[in-house]
Amino acid sequence: MRAADIRSGGGWQGLASVLLFIGLWQIGAAFADSRLLPGPGAVLNSLIGEARNGALFYHLGITLARVAVSFIIAMVIGTALGMALGLWRALDRWLNPWLVILLNVPALVVIILTYIWLGLVETALLVAVALNKIPNVAVTLREGARALDRDYAEMAQIYRLGPWTTLQDIIIPQLAPYLLAAARNGLALIWKIVLVVELLGRSNGVGFQLQSYFQLFDVPRVLAYAASFVACVLLIEFLIFAPFERRIDVWRR
Amino acid sequence: MTIRILIRQKVFPAWADAPARHVFDHFSLELAEGEICAVVGPSGIGKSSLLQIIAGLDRDFDGSVEGCPQTIGYLFQSPRLLPWRTVRQNLEIVIPDRPEKASAWLAQVGLAGAEDVYPQRLSLGMARRASLARALAVEPELLLLDEPFSALDEATARGMQILVAEQVRRLRATTILVTHHWHEAAALADRVITLDGAPARIVADRPIRPARAAE
Numbered sequence: 001m002r003a004a005d006i007r008s009g010g011g012w013q014g015l016a017s018v019l020l021f022i023g024l025w026q027i028g029a030a031f032a033d034s035r036l037l038p039g040p041g042a043v044l045n046s047l048i049g050e051a052r053n054g055a056l057f058y059h060l061g062i063t064l065a066r067v068a069v070s071f072i073i074a075m076v077i078g079t080a081l082g083m084a085l086g087l088w089r090a091l092d093r094w095l096n097p098w099l100v101i102l103l104n105v106p107a108l109v110v111i112i113l114t115y116i117w118l119g120l121v122e123t124a125l126l127v128a129v130a131l132n133k134i135p136n137v138a139v140t141l142r143e144g145a146r147a148l149d150r151d152y153a154e155m156a157q158i159y160r161l162g163p164w165t166t167l168q169d170i171i172i173p174q175l176a177p178y179l180l181a182a183a184r185n186g187l188a189l190i191w192k193i194v195l196v197v198e199l200l201g202r203s204n205g206v207g208f209q210l211q212s213y214f215q216l217f218d219v220p221r222v223l224a225y226a227a228s229f230v231a232c233v234l235l236i237e238f239l240i241f242a243p244f245e246r247r248i249d250v251w252r253r
Numbered sequence: 254m255t256i257r258i259l260i261r262q263k264v265f266p267a268w269a270d271a272p273a274r275h276v277f278d279h280f281s282l283e284l285a286e287g288e289i290c291a292v293v294g295p296s297g298i299g300k301s302s303l304l305q306i307i308a309g310l311d312r313d314f315d316g317s318v319e320g321c322p323q324t325i326g327y328l329f330q331s332p333r334l335l336p337w338r339t340v341r342q343n344l345e346i347v348i349p350d351r352p353e354k355a356s357a358w359l360a361q362v363g364l365a366g367a368e369d370v371y372p373q374r375l376s377l378g379m380a381r382r383a384s385l386a387r388a389l390a391v392e393p394e395l396l397l398l399d400e401p402f403s404a405l406d407e408a409t410a411r412g413m414q415i416l417v418a419e420q421v422r423r424l425r426a427t428t429i430l431v432t433h434h435w436h437e438a439a440a441l442a443d444r445v446i447t448l449d450g451a452p453a454r455i456v457a458d459r460p461i462r463p464a465r466a467a468e
Contacts, residue, residue: 161346
């Protein structure tokens, strides 16, 4: 399944470019000959070591759970907010300035303030991450809601499709590309922010581990955690987003 | 039940360069149950607007529509098929309690074999027929046809006319056909109403039953 997805995504060039990257990395590491730039082999060894002692799965699991929960919170609230803004002009006029402010407040400020106000707790992490992401989702879905076609709404009204069918068969298919864009950008943004939030105020998770190994200048382990996390995100892309995209695109000629 | 339409006032608001325009002013029309009524008149006079008012899609007017049935079939000018659903699914969605009938309706309009195609693959003529099948599938008490033959080549339009005539007579629903062609109106309707002027008035209201009886 995965191999097929990679092929459909970029052909053999995709795989070749990854191998090329690893090759260049190896050459660079050999030239530098420094413990600050370990080669792929050293990173793989660290990865195996962390996996063997269980630390990798423990911290990776915790981080992924945080990403999942805050992703869901941000998508649900952001979608609802974006729809409301797209459908009601008056509300949009009121809330648009807030949205612009929230979009541009540095993530770090939001994180620090939520930790100060809520304490160094799990809730603070989820709130901080969601607050960082909600404006992006809302802005994307606001465009989606504005693009909803009145013709289909009238058709639904004439044939009395009812609210559930209208949502499922008329509104969601029109919003699907916007939902996908928000979800993709969302995941990319959220996992980066989760690591920062962990680094600043949690005592577990990938962000915390990166912080610890940073202090030890243990670059192979830093890269091992980064690589394992990137691998997870790629898996999500190929197993969830790409099939979803093919499904919503099936009707396009 | 007779449908009584009274439009005391309907104004199109000013838009871009066009000033506000009175479309209807003290306009009234009665349709007997089962009547097939054609509405002819020049483009932009308010024929489609009249259908929208009758269907309840446009409530921004001063007046009333009484006796309008619950079940309406509406053949819009553009087919308005959902592009992300197959032709069959487009029908099933309007008849959730009897989805198995979708194929039979598609066969009625000559679309057997195109059930599992997405609407983007259909020609305009085929899409109109699918849209007609959808309008018929709900077994409407009121059927609204908004220029069902426009923008079709002659042969396709002719085929569509025959199809609509057949189905409309079989259905026995109150039907309003909007068109700008007299011959289309005459071929199909019991009664032809001609609109003209601004605001639109009925300038002619003729029964054409004798022609139908002679067929």
